[in-house]
Amino acid sequence: MLALADELAREAEHVFARLMARAVGAGNDTAFASMIATRAAGGGALPVWLGLDLQAFRGLMTYHFPGVSPDVLSATDGGVPLKAARQDEREELIDLMLTYRAHESPSEVWMAQAVAAGCMAGDHLWHDLGLWNRGELTALMRRNFPLLAARNARDMKWKRFLYKQLCETVGIRVCRAPTCEVCVDYHVCFGSED
DSSP states (O other), X not given: OHHHXXXXXXXXXXXXXXXXXXXXXXXXXXXXXXXXXXXXXXXXXXXXXXXXXXXXXXXHHHHHSTTSOGGGSOTTXXXXXXXXXXXXXXXXXXXXXXXXXXXXXTHHHHHHHHHHHHHTSSSOHHHXXXXXXXXXXXXXXXXXXXXHHHTOTTOBOHHHHHHHHHHHHTTOOOSSSXXXXXXXXXXXXXXXXX
């Protein structure tokens, strides 16, 4: 089993290096290269094309990695399709992030779509996205959605934080306690995901 993990890691590193050799130097190059490389090696939990439609994925590749074929990922590489019942939830997450976007790059829209797709899976968000550590997720949130990221001043885990923000926009209290500091689940919501 360890040999398989090593082989997948080498494959991901190879794809990552190939993408970064053609990267344009935009802020989201590294994060998207990590997602694509992990997905191409069979890791992460994103659906096909990182949860974007094919046209948007092609646009992402042309913008960030000109000259690299979008076929680095394919429709047949095993992604888990989003259940129709969760489509509204995904759209609400996208709308939330886009409300706070930095307005510096078209890449922010693709990132919101990919992050929302990652939220539909069951592990830590950075892992579901195919990022290689939580720091990459924090950096991409700060870069793409700075005002939203600034609201996560206590380092709440990102998936929980995003859903908490959604609930607050419609007036639903997620935490059973009046403040997070006295909530019995405090240790589960904040801190390291390693």
